[in-house]
Amino acid sequence: MRTEVGKVEQRQGLAAGGKSGETIAKSMLEKFPNGVKVTSTAANRVNATVDRGLLYKVAEFLKNEMDFEHVTSVSGVDWYPENRMQAVFHITSYANRVTAEIIVDLPRDSPEVDSVTPLWGGANWNERETYDMFGIIFKGHPRLERILTAPGSDYFPYRKDFAGGRRV
Amino acid sequence: MSEMWLNMGPQHPMTHGLWNLRVKIDGETITEAEPVVGYLHRGWEKLTETRTFPQIIPMADRLCYGASLSWSHCYCLTAEKLLDVEVPERAKYIRTIVLEAQRIGSHLMWLAALGTDLGSYTVFLYPMRERELFLDLMQDLCGARLTYNYPRIGGVRNDVPANFERDFTRVLNHFEKKIPDYEALCDESTVFHMRMDDVGKLTAEQAINLGVTGPNLRGSGVDYDIRRDDPYDAYSQIDFNVCVQKSCDAYARYRVRMDELYESVNIIRQAIKDMPKGPVRVKPPRNAVKGKSDWAHTEDPRGEAFMYIIGNGDDHPYRLKVRSPIFVTVSAAAWMLKGYKVADVPAIMGSVDMCLGETDR
Numbered sequence: 001m002r003t004e005v006g007k008v009e010q011r012q013g014l015a016a017g018g019k020s021g022e023t024i025a026k027s028m029l030e031k032f033p034n035g036v037k038v039t040s041t042a043a044n045r046v047n048a049t050v051d052r053g054l055l056y057k058v059a060e061f062l063k064n065e066m067d068f069e070h071v072t073s074v075s076g077v078d079w080y081p082e083n084r085m086q087a088v089f090h091i092t093s094y095a096n097r098v099t100a101e102i103i104v105d106l107p108r109d110s111p112e113v114d115s116v117t118p119l120w121g122g123a124n125w126n127e128r129e130t131y132d133m134f135g136i137i138f139k140g141h142p143r144l145e146r147i148l149t150a151p152g153s154d155y156f157p158y159r160k161d162f163a164g165g166r167r168v
Numbered sequence: 169m170s171e172m173w174l175n176m177g178p179q180h181p182m183t184h185g186l187w188n189l190r191v192k193i194d195g196e197t198i199t200e201a202e203p204v205v206g207y208l209h210r211g212w213e214k215l216t217e218t219r220t221f222p223q224i225i226p227m228a229d230r231l232c233y234g235a236s237l238s239w240s241h242c243y244c245l246t247a248e249k250l251l252d253v254e255v256p257e258r259a260k261y262i263r264t265i266v267l268e269a270q271r272i273g274s275h276l277m278w279l280a281a282l283g284t285d286l287g288s289y290t291v292f293l294y295p296m297r298e299r300e301l302f303l304d305l306m307q308d309l310c311g312a313r314l315t316y317n318y319p320r321i322g323g324v325r326n327d328v329p330a331n332f333e334r335d336f337t338r339v340l341n342h343f344e345k346k347i348p349d350y351e352a353l354c355d356e357s358t359v360f361h362m363r364m365d366d367v368g369k370l371t372a373e374q375a376i377n378l379g380v381t382g383p384n385l386r387g388s389g390v391d392y393d394i395r396r397d398d399p400y401d402a403y404s405q406i407d408f409n410v411c412v413q414k415s416c417d418a419y420a421r422y423r424v425r426m427d428e429l430y431e432s433v434n435i436i437r438q439a440i441k442d443m444p445k446g447p448v449r450v451k452p453p454r455n456a457v458k459g460k461s462d463w464a465h466t467e468d469p470r471g472e473a474f475m476y477i478i479g480n481g482d483d484h485p486y487r488l489k490v491r492s493p494i495f496v497t498v499s500a501a502a503w504m505l506k507g508y509k510v511a512d513v514p515a516i517m518g519s520v521d522m523c524l525g526e527t528d529r
Contacts, residue, residue: 044398069376070376072491073474073476075476075491077487090474094376094392094397099465101463120377121377121500122379122380122496122499124499126491129495133213148209149206157211
């Protein structure tokens with residue numbers, strides 16, 4: 001009864017004909033000479049920081065021209081002492097076997113950034129959760145509501161100035 | 169006919185935990201669905217910020233009761249990257265073995281749950297019987313049956329016990345003969361096919377775009393497995409197949425998991441044979457570099473487990489983000505349920521393998 005599976009060739013790192021992390025970083029910098037800074041690359045990793053206004057365009061470029069199909073995660077970081085926040089997007093390309101980390105810096109008093117949900121449906125709940133926990137507003141999100149905390153809550157629990165209770 | 173909203177949950181036999189599925193029905197047909205999660209939210213990510221790195225390992229075990237080891241392992245992998253620790257070769261093989269044993273245990277628990285969902289109590293009893301053998305093996309290894317606390321940052325807690333190889337081989341030989349029994353109960357049953365075939369369709373494009381991962385993604389015909397495509401531990405040295413099904417329905421997702429049982433047995437056998445001798449653990453540094461961040465992802469039994477960690481200059485993480493596979497997969501429930509009958513809901517949601525501990529964190 002077991003399904004017959006053909007012997008799959010071991011594909012590690014790069015897929016045949018795929019783009020490496022270095023190639024993707026280079027095309028990103030060519031397309032967006034200002035506003036995109038690549039911090040490090042590897043064969044299957046790209047780490048970059050992107051200006052707030054450019055995020056949607058960079059995401060569109062990654063999706064349409066670099067074959068990034070899957071949003072692994074969207075998260076927030078509260079750099080409370082420095083009075084800024086970060087939205088961190090991890091986007092994976094199944095075709096190239098590359099994951100890109102896109103970091104967007106946001107001011108803490110107006111943490112707004114473009115939503116990538118219109119491009120990737122997988123970002124939907126991740127962005128809702130980040131809004132729920134950090135209060136980061138994703139512009140263009142179809143339904144930015146509380147998801148894990150109770151509806152109608154007026155706090156953002158993962159911010160560093162929210163007292164987390166005592167250590168047990 | 170007028171439409172109405174129907175609440176399935178938070179207390180409902182279909183939910184396997186505490187969540188609520190709201191479906192809008194027109195007669196018996198589902199026109200809209202909305203999963204509601206968050207009942208088990210514990211603020212896990214916030215809690216880790218007050219713990220030291222080793223203290224988080226047993227907490228990570230509590231993310232999912234079905235596959236606790238894969239979560240503590242994912243955390244250790246992430247922390248190792250942050251702290252720049254290289255794991256000894258033997259520990260990598262031991263981790264690979266226990267991860268696959270955990271995958272078998274988790275898939276068996278899923279099959280048992282699916283059996284009761286579909287009203288076949290024998291399909292509950294048989295997999296639970298064999299799962300017990302794997303729990304016994306894990307008990308020999310680390311003393312615990314569900315939350316193992318076994319991986320460590322820099323290796324594993326202890327070396328394998330005496331007769332480890334013999335016991336595993338015995339169990340695997342016995343278990344391999346039992347998988348056809350489950351298949352005979354399910355695949356050869358007309359009722360099973362009536363419930364599972366052609367329901368919960370999710371095309372490959374939808375599955376990729378909606379962020380569905382793991383067996384659910386491979387059930388939609390997408391050939392992607394992190395164990396092969398971004399290998400960690402000893403997976404790069406092991407020869408195994410990625411199980412893919414093309415029919416995109418609930419039955420395909422069932423079939424992928426059954427095939428993965430065979431593959432896991434194959435992986436454990438190879439890893440036991442190739443396991444080198446040597447130390448199983450190195451001492452990691454106590455403090456992380458301030459502001460340094462790193463991430464790791466693994467192939468959890470339910471999909472892509474991912475953690476993103478930032479160091480704070482001391483022995484606590486500044487931030488630890490967990491990506492739960494089922495949290496994202498369940499957001500695709502609306503696409504899977506639309507157009508099917510209310511009676512199909514247990515079969516469709518049962519084929520997804522819900523685990524609420526990791527969903528709500």
